[in-house]
Amino acid sequence: MSKQIQDAYIVAATRLPVAKRKGMFGHVRPDDMLAHAIKSVMAQAPGLDPALVDDVIVGCAMPEAEQGMNVARIGVLLAGLPNTVPGYTINRFCSSGVQAVADAAARIRLGEADVMIAAGTETMSLMNQMMGNKIAINPAFFESDENYAIAFGMGLTAEKVAEKWQVSREDQDAFAVASHQKACAAIRAGHFKAEISPFAVKAHVPDLKTGEVKVKEYLADTDEGPRPDSALDKLAKLKPVFAARGSVTAGNSSQMSDGAGAVLVVSEKILKQFNLKPLARFAGYSVAGVPPEVMGIGPIEAIPRALKQAGLRQQDLDWIELNEAFAAQALAVMRTLELDPAKVNPLGGAIALGHPLGATGAIRTATVVHGLQRTKQRYGMVTMCIGTGMGAAGIFEAIL
């Protein structure tokens, strides 16, 4: 079925550190974060003429207000790319970032483009509510049983998964602690250094004592979410948030975050022409729909499809970035597909590292392609569940 005429290669992948909601990027605009990611990814391919970029695709889950107005094009211009470079914004909620990578790769694989930037950006700090600045729900959701679950919040769907897949509170909490431990160990070992482009933050704050505007400047170079002191007994004390007798807590759910990442995808022709060293080959991507009320199981459907498309078996995968939207759904996916826990999120996941919605896919692509290089492993995957009931999975083959 494949109409691919050439391969797509990732020659650069980078990201900003991920900030806690209202944390170090609390006031930082998502278009500024995006511009920094684009600039940084271009800087990793010196010699490549920016005017050759055919298009820039940016994933964003709540593309409105500060990240509205086609944030992709704004990011391109703010990044200082020639104004001949176009850009567009896409939205598939939590998979938007990896969807951007897949779409960029697709254009190259079809021979329609040679240089593409795929990126993701998201601020959760500047949005008033989880569902964006203005909620406006369709009354039809409540007029039939079939549509009712579209209204379910993500946490509630995690409760449904925990119940149906029998994931205990204890297992969820243990999974969360492990995520923090792995992330903290990775930070200590410097494993994120290769993928992070530190971001110089400037904040204009009122100094009420002097009446002057004070400019606070700091360099953000480390993920803000991981907690070295995360412990089972502390997590056990947290109350369920989404259900009276539930098991999903703030501690075993992904953190709300701000962040951005970008990936430079090129054809073989460009590799040769500019003598670029590829990090990875794009090997395949798939999405699948599942019932909205158990949206967390999306990867159960998406992973086999992506493997089939890439012509791989599950055991061929060396590294799986499974987005930890909730410990409940991550565990349900791992158990159902019998994923090897040692291969899943070796550097921690969204419970520790954070989950800036539409940016996460681009960010974790950077993690996996750099991780494979560092560990000299071959196949990696970025996969996640998606609100309203979908799953996505993208596969990368390291070029060592």
Place this chain on the structure above:
Amino acid sequence: MSNFIVKKVAVLGAGVMGAQIAAHLANAEVPVVLFDLPAKEGDPNGIVKKAIDGLKKLEPSPLATKDRVAYIDAANYEQHLEQLKGCDLIIEAIAEKMEWKDDLYRKISPFIAPDAIIASNTSGLSINRLAEGLPASLRPNFCGIHFFNPPRYMHLVELIATRDTKPELLDNLESWLVSRLGKGIVRALDTPNFVANRVGVFSILAVMHHTQQFGLGFDEVDALTGPLIGRPKSATYRTADVVGLDTMAHVIKTMQDTLPNDPWHQYYAAPAWLSALIGKGALGQKTKCGIFRKDGKAIKVLDLKAQDYRDSAGDVDAEVLAILKNKNPAEKFAQLRASGHPQAQFLWAIFRDIFHYVAVHLEGIAHNARDVDFAMRWGFGWSQGPFETWQAAGWQAIAEAVRDDIAAGKAMSAAPLPAWVFARDGVHAAEGSYSASANKLQPRSTLPVYQRQIFPERVLGEKSVPGETIWENAGVRLWKLPQVDNEIGILSFTTKMHALGRDVIVGVQEAIARAEKELKGVVVWHEAPFAVGANLKEVAEGLAAGKFDLLDEYVGEFQKASMTFKYAKVPVVAAVQGMALGGGCEFLMHAAKRVIALESYIGLVEAGVGLIPAGGGCKEFAIRAAQNATKTGGGDVFEFIQPVFMTIAMANVSKSGAQAKELGFALDTDKIVLNANELLYVAIREARALAEAGYYPKLSPRGVKVAGRTGIANCEMMLANMKEGGMISAHDYQVAKAAATALCGGDVETGALVDEAWLLTVERKLFVELLKTEKTQQRIQHMLETGKPLRN
């Protein structure tokens, strides 16, 4: 007389009392700086900041609204004493150690402005002795200012002069405390524990003594010494647990040390069991174990015989209960005394000994009997003070009974009753209350601030100003006070708990019609509560008869009453105190202006009985949302509906008058009054001012943009998640959806334009539909039977 202005207050000591006094100052919009020692590590203001932060967690909240904490400045004695120079009132509230206080006074003296007032919140130390710690030049500016815990809620502040205190300083301070902070003042003498604690702690000691004497259980005594005799629910022993048993022992020790010649001195000692508990570290609530202990959900009580905790019961014998229910106090006390039941004998004994105690000590500790009674009402939450209880029960009969018991050796002390007791018929009279030291009746304070209290709290025998009735029916009375304002009417609800039944609904309309003809304005005022909501009994009767047409008409009349307030040709000012729930809240929302006591608890609680606000409450919020949306750039109505929807769906009630503004029941322009006794005075003047300024009602709004179907769906999304998460029932969902529908202007397209009549029709129809549901009917029935909401 020049104005007395307090620009800024310093509170020294960020302990339990200091921090809460600072909080109450912030509640009253008084700039305040809170001092404590510098922290040894980290932020030098760390100790104070931690105390300020702790205010947010206390229940009941010392803060009228959460944001009040931001208005308490933190300071420490090392770095910020200069700030004292800008303070004209300095309240010292550090630990009760004379040498610490002396040290602190020495340290702050150079920074105190010459005219500033310095006042100590000590509860046990001599004010005259404390004054010696200050330079002579500052002593005339020093006095005692004794707040009660918790200071926001306890009405009493005792003011204590020293030999040197300037009289005008006390007058100014009293006036300010009464009007600005809303307190009730008792001028106390500089005697140990002043008035309230002196009598109150003796009362506790007497209860402890007789508990053992009559072999009663602690739980049993709490059942006897709570609301049944007009005292707080926490009664005696649970109060001790809440206060802290160590604190209690400390106060008792103060009496032991400082009152060696008191006839009751032998009782000024902690009983052995109390010392034993303290020795074990069982200090009450703060250590989760004291006289009572919580075991999961069960409450256990210490059983002295078994030396262990057992299930708390606290049954009052039917015979004793029957006596206590007797409304004739003379008969009641005679029966208690005559009964052979140990519970009755116990009750007589504790009253007898307290009567005995206050009679003997009146001369030494208080200016007059009124001060003792108010001290106990305001400082200990008694519904009646000891003297008025005695007088109501027949002064001479009780005096003789006490005398006989003393003679028979039954009383705790053999000290004879003072002679004046037998020379009088009582201590309270229209002209004033008896002063034993002056041997005459003392009238009330003549300070001008009390002119603001048209109906102050009265003790037995005092007369109220009469009012002139203009019109009345079985539910309301329209009247006026010609001596205050002959053209401003006062509309008072006369039903039980000021529930809003047909008589009130119809009466309001008639009264306003009359006011429009012959008055310049109307104040809706009566004692607390403002109103507990619609008369559910009438609703239930309609339901039982299945008369939904009549119920529909009933709601229509309710709406008319609200609209009568809103569109009256003369200004209607709602003077609100205490609970204002359901229909009561809707009524006040429709007034031209609100004057609200700080201690007001306002909310639309209809969801509790499976209904929605339909007296115009949802309608008002829909209109306000549309008006607010017009003022913002986006014009999104739902933004303003969302918080209100949650408030109504959760039946949230404001925890203060100030918070009622945050919840939208009151407007920013409404007045918060700290002293509820001033409400009527302020409201009459507000009504007069509105009238003088040429008041006219606005036209009924048209073109009201509603949130419509998408708004309802937005609310439903929240409800769906709560229902699926097991947080609300299917009926909660249905009720809340009805509220959402009313708030969003009905099942119409988002942005549709409607008018006020449409909105009223929408909420009325939804209300009647809910009335037809079985679960709402069950909720109403349950509320009528138990007074509590049913979750079904």
